[in-house]
Amino acid sequence: MIQEEGPGWRLARDFSRDGFPFLIGGELWAVELTEMEMKGLQALLVELDHQHKLICDQLMEEESITLELEQQEWWGCLDGTRDHWGLRVVLQGKGMRSRGLEGAWPAPAAQAFLAALRTVWD
Template structure:
């Protein structure tokens, strides 16, 4: 198992744990996710961060931006300015599962958790064992 955490966020990943091999958390909350849900979340967050980076140079200092992206089973939003942003994510599975989740990381925890997710989900399952 690999665990990472910082002020306002935490992540854990253990693919040997079924069905919930991942844990994400904020200051006062945590939720377990399947490997598939966690991988899709990491991909969605990375795309939002990449979009923000591409637009950053076009933003005025005082200008705010909201980016939204939907990719089943997640909907996500990045809100902020040139320098900092928050993340809000909603899990809405379509497989008949009753479980739904809404998560939020404020700035600067959002940038830290996004970087940690990129690293953690880039690792292969063999590297985690």
Template sequence: MIKKEGPGWRIIFDSSRDNFSTLIGGETWAIELDKSEWKVLVEVVMELCNQYKLVKEQLMGDEDITLELERRPWLAILNGDQYGWNLRLILSASGLFNRGAEVYWPRHVTNNVVNAMRSMWDSDYL
């Protein structure tokens, strides 16, 4: 089992679990993901973060930005400014389990969550 967590977030990967091997969570919520949902989620979040890094230096003063990326089954929405961002994720009801969810990480935890995802990606925990 691989467990990464901090105040307001957690990611747990358990290879012994067949259907739902990854759990993601926030301050008051958690959801288990299957392998495909987790893989696509990491890809979407990494791509959004890369887009944000490209445009954040161009933001002026109080200017905000919203970036959206949809890749089934996920819709990811990044809201932020040049100093930080929050992340809302919507899992569409689809596939064998036909379930959906909406989750949110606030700006004070998003960098930690993304670093944990990137570390797990680099370590092949997908």
């Protein structure tokens, strides 16, 4: 089992748990995810971070930016400045047996969560 947490975020991976081996959380929320859901979330957040890095040098210090991205069943938003930004995600429950969720991490929890996500996933 791998567990990481900090102020305003939580991330755990435990492959001994059938069905929902991942847990993500924010200040007042947490949810367990399947491996496929987690792969989708990880891909979405890494791409949002990549897009932010591509344009952050063009932003003035106090200038704000909002990036939105939809991939598979996930929607995500990176919102803030070049140095301080938060993340919002939505798992769009489509279909009879699908579930949905909404979660968010404000700055600086968003940056810490994303760094931990990369570590745990690799």
